[in-house]
Amino acid sequence: MTDKARTYGFETLLIHGGLEPGPAGATTVPIVQSSSFAHATAEDLEDIFRGRKIGQVYTRVGNPTTESLEKRLAVLEGGQSAVATASGMAAITTAVMAIVRAGDEILSSSSLFGGTFSLFRDTLSAYGITTRFVDPTDLEAVKAGINEKTRLIFLETIGNPKMDVPDIPAVAQLAREAGIPLMVDATVTTPYLATGKDLGADIVVHSTSKFINGTGSAIGGAIIDVGRFNWQSAKFPHFELFFKKYRGFAFTARVRKLIHKDFGACAAPMNSFLLSEGIETLALRMERHCSNALKLAQFLQLQPKVAWVNYPGLADNPYHQAAKKLYGDRFGGVLTFGLADKVAAFSFINGVRLARNLANIGDAKTLVIHPASTICADFGPEEKGLMGVGEEMVRVSTGIENINDIIEDFRLSLDQL
Numbered sequence: 001m002t003d004k005a006r007t008y009g010f011e012t013l014l015i016h017g018g019l020e021p022g023p024a025g026a027t028t029v030p031i032v033q034s035s036s037f038a039h040a041t042a043e044d045l046e047d048i049f050r051g052r053k054i055g056q057v058y059t060r061v062g063n064p065t066t067e068s069l070e071k072r073l074a075v076l077e078g079g080q081s082a083v084a085t086a087s088g089m090a091a092i093t094t095a096v097m098a099i100v101r102a103g104d105e106i107l108s109s110s111s112l113f114g115g116t117f118s119l120f121r122d123t124l125s126a127y128g129i130t131t132r133f134v135d136p137t138d139l140e141a142v143k144a145g146i147n148e149k150t151r152l153i154f155l156e157t158i159g160n161p162k163m164d165v166p167d168i169p170a171v172a173q174l175a176r177e178a179g180i181p182l183m184v185d186a187t188v189t190t191p192y193l194a195t196g197k198d199l200g201a202d203i204v205v206h207s208t209s210k211f212i213n214g215t216g217s218a219i220g221g222a223i224i225d226v227g228r229f230n231w232q233s234a235k236f237p238h239f240e241l242f243f244k245k246y247r248g249f250a251f252t253a254r255v256r257k258l259i260h261k262d263f264g265a266c267a268a269p270m271n272s273f274l275l276s277e278g279i280e281t282l283a284l285r286m287e288r289h290c291s292n293a294l295k296l297a298q299f300l301q302l303q304p305k306v307a308w309v310n311y312p313g314l315a316d317n318p319y320h321q322a323a324k325k326l327y328g329d330r331f332g333g334v335l336t337f338g339l340a341d342k343v344a345a346f347s348f349i350n351g352v353r354l355a356r357n358l359a360n361i362g363d364a365k366t367l368v369i370h371p372a373s374t375i376c377a378d379f380g381p382e383e384k385g386l387m388g389v390g391e392e393m394v395r396v397s398t399g400i401e402n403i404n405d406i407i408e409d410f411r412l413s414l415d416q417l
């Protein structure tokens with residue numbers, strides 16, 4: 001955000017960027033809990049439907065609370081526009097389906113959130129869309145995976161739960177050379193670690209249910225259009241009409257006016273309000289998530305019962321240099337570690353008192369889970385291997401509690417193993 005005199009820093013943008021004053025001077029965005037919006041005349045409503053006039057019609061297509069959230073999210077990623085959705089999976093499905101058609105291919109990281117892996121491999125394949133999975137940290141493999149049918153490269157900024165850190169600017173360069181967009185899922189890093197624009201992504205998707213919400217109080221997703229990709233291309237004839245009318249906003253227009261409208265996975269106004277509240281404290285929380293995760297990882301590394309710790313912030317982690325290059329000294333709040341076996345992992349989870357055993361990340365509270373038997377339970381050994389999920393592994397989303405209490409909770413549980 002810039003005003004006439006100043007350009008603001010990230011922490012200031014979180015509070016003020018894209019936020020208009022509310023009615024009667026309200027400092028928060030009003031929750032407009034209305035499914036539909038009345039207009040004075042038939043002519044007015046026709047003008048809105050035909051795009052000659054701006055106005056709200058129906059909450060599946062647009063809502064003032066959600067629109068305010070979208071403006072804030074676009075600012076955070078250095079993007080030009082955003083569409084908020086019902087969930088992170090809704091954001092990924094909607095954004096991907098706006099780009100690919102039957103016969104097209106997606107080149108995706110093999111290290112993915114389970115829902116995304118299943119969407120690509122099981123659901124989209126039934127509609128004639130093929131996904132090739134590659135290790136996104138192997139640039140030669142990425143390059144070799146691109147062919148004349150590829151229409152999209154998809155990866156996670158830090159893989160959940162593999163914790164791998166692809167060189168996104170280098171992958172972005174390969175995408176540019178191939179004339180196809182790069183979509184990144186930045187749920188684990190958030191724009192606090194780096195913006196989509198700085199990373200060189202064309203489209204950023206989020207599960208805003210996680211760190212952006214910050215307290216586990218709402219499910220949501222977002223699609224942010226960085227505005228860099230040129231959709232006027234023989235590879236994307238289905239964008240032609242949108243490009244003619246909306247030029248650089250062709251992607252957002254195709255999402256909003258066609259795919260999002262038709263799929264209908266819209267954000268609820270109450271959730272948009274809660275997510276908007278979360279944005280304001282994102283930097284403060286992420287700072288603590290990052291410092292607590294690093295201290296917890298360092299503690300775990302010294303414990304004889306812990307076989308390994310995977311956190312890009314550790315100096316001996318294979319992705320440490322890659323993470324440093326992209327994210328400075330910030331490595332996020334998620335880490336994984338290994339115990340002797342599944343029995344030990346279960347016993348550890350049953351032994352913690354402060355940390356909660358649940359399927360989420362990004363809450364203010366410390367969370368633990370055994371991925372192999374829960375979020376990845378439907379996958380076979382080969383897929384689990386690709387995702388870096390073993391039977392002995394525990395995933396931790398480090399909360400923002402006092403770090404001494406988190407460490408003590410883990411120490412006591414390790415003691416009873």
Ligand SMILES: *Cc1c(COP(=O)(O)O)cnc(C)c1O
Nearest residue numbers: 087088089113160187207209220
């Ligand atoms: C949680 C998550 C998703 C899915 O988001 P939902 O809001 O649960 O639908 C997608 N990607 C990543 C990296 C996630 O952690």
